[in-house]
Amino acid sequence: MSTESNKLKLKIPSITDEVENFIRDMGYNFNLLDFISDDYVSATPTSGDFPRAKRLYNTSPVYDGYIGWVNVRTGKAAPYWQQLKSYTVGDYIIPRVDNGHVFICVQSGTSGFTEPIFPVSTDVQFNDTRLASTWAATTQYKKNDIVLPTVDNGRFYICIQAGESGNTEPPWQTVDGATTYDKNASWATYRITRWKEAGSAVLFYPFGKIG
Incomplete structure (x- = not known):
């Protein structure tokens, strides 16, 4: 035995x-x-699951750099959220300001112009439309303002031509990238991305200062 x-x-x-x-x-x-066994990487990972205390060694150490990175929180690695980026169902991201959580895309679309305030409650879902307002008639809009139609169609619209909106709501385009003309203002079409909280995110810190 x-x-x-x-x-x-x-x-x-x-x-x-x-x-x-x-x-x-x-x-x-x-x-x-x-x-x-030791793992060697050129940068902190953006995918995969890692236990706390996992060490990754730098493939290209240099003077005044670090030997590698150590994970201080068990969880999943993911890339940072990006502005106006196309995401598909199953994509993972983490906030640019760490809140300890990772988020999974549950509705394909394009991220908003401003990073969301990411909730930390388990399994909470939310739309990536921070600072969007409901369209209003005869309103002066400036470039990069974001509006939602008065009747939800799963899209958000970014102002690409500043100007005053019309007296009546325009017929909104629904094809990604298509332009809706609204009196003096013009709007670009984006499908709304929806996220869900999906557990803990890793947190790697450099270790072993060289020099």
């Missing part, structure tokens, strides 16, 4: 073990060694 090594808890086969048990123990050892 196999025993375990003191530090790594590797399986130590016994001379009396059968071949099948020996092969199984060796497979366990290889998987364990692979799991605990």
Whole structure:
């Protein structure tokens, strides 16, 4: 019967073990060694799940740089949210200001002009339309103002030509990128992205200052 090594808890086969048990123990050892082996990266990851205390070593260390990065929070890695970026269902992002959470896209679309205020409650869903207002008649709009139609159509609109809106609401375009003309103002069409809180985000810090 196999025993375990003191530090790594590797399986130590016994001379009396059968071949099948020996092969199984060796497979366990290889998987364990692979799991605990050092990983080398050029930057902090933007995908994958990482446990707390996971260390990643810098592939290109330089003077006044760092040996690598250590994760201080178990969770998922993801890229930062970006303005007016196309996202699809299943994409993950993290806020630019860390709040400890990662978010998954549950409705494909384009992110807003201003980063959302990301909620931290479990499984909360929200639209990426921060600072958007409902369209209003005879209103002076400036470039990059964001409006929503008075009747929801799953789109938001960014002002690309400043001016006064009409007396009546225009027939809104629904094709991404299409322009809606509204008296003196013009609007570009974007499908609304919807996000859901999806658990903890990793938090990597550099370690091992060089020099």
